[in-house]
Amino acid sequence: MTASASDVPLSEQVAYLKLALELHTLDVPDIxxxxxAQIRDQTNPxxxxxxxxxxxxxxxxxxANQLLRIARPSMTTAELLPYVLADAHKMLLDNPGFARAxxxxxxxVWARDNGSFTEALALCGYFDDAYDLARAGINAxxxxxxxxxxxxxxxxxNWDWMKRCGAAEKSQSD
Incomplete structure (x- = not known):
């Protein structure tokens, strides 16, 4: 899931981790x-x-608040959301019960940041209400x-965080 500090800037890693934590694709033990791992990689953490x-x-x-004390996220929610949703898809395949969370x-996330969402991300605000309506026997x-x-x-x-991290690592070594 996560890349080491040498792969991508810490501020991008923090942004990804915080959003993944909010969307439940990562849990506190993952963070x-x-x-x-960061502490092991640093001489003076x-x-x-x-x-x-x-x-x-x-x-x-x-x-999540502690993550913000480490670095200010340098990517927006809209920039990161496709990566986290790709991870979420894989989790849904293994655990359909994850859908509601x-x-x-x-x-x-949509309620907080939807002003920056593209049309492709607009459905993020739909599913919570859709589940409530479905449980009530309305609409679906x-x-x-x-x-x-x-x-x-x-x-x-096609939004793969690890590939992105690998691309960042490759561009740093070029």
Whole structure:
């Protein structure tokens, strides 16, 4: 999932991690694991990074706030969202029960940042309400919404964060 500090700028990694945490494609232990790797790679890690590595029992909100103490995200939500949605698609294939948590996270991100979203990302605000309506027996079934969400996230499969990180590493070595 995550790349080392030599692959992409720390500010981009923090942006990706924070958004992935918000959309539930990563959990707090994943962020702690990333922080541990950063500490191993650095000779004098920042205190904020050490604190993050100790947050294994913390909630998503506190962990996301701690990430912001490490670096200011240098990519917007709209720039990163396709990468996280590609990861979400893979998770949905393995665990369809993940759909509701993803829909809630997408709605929260959409409500906060939708002014910067392209038309391709506009559906992020749809799925949370669609699940509520489906559970109430209005308009569609939960299975139909699951399929719509899977189709939506599948549209981002060509956005691969690890390939992007590899491309950044290659351009740094050129």
């Amino acid at each position: 702690v694991q990333w922080a541990d 920042a205190y904020a990074l050490i604190e993050l590595a100790l947050m294994g029992e913390s909630n998503r909100f506190d962990t 993803l829909a809630e996270g997408m709605y929260q 079934t939960v299975d139909q919404i699951n399929q719509e969400l899977l189709a939506f996230t599948g549209g981002f499969l």
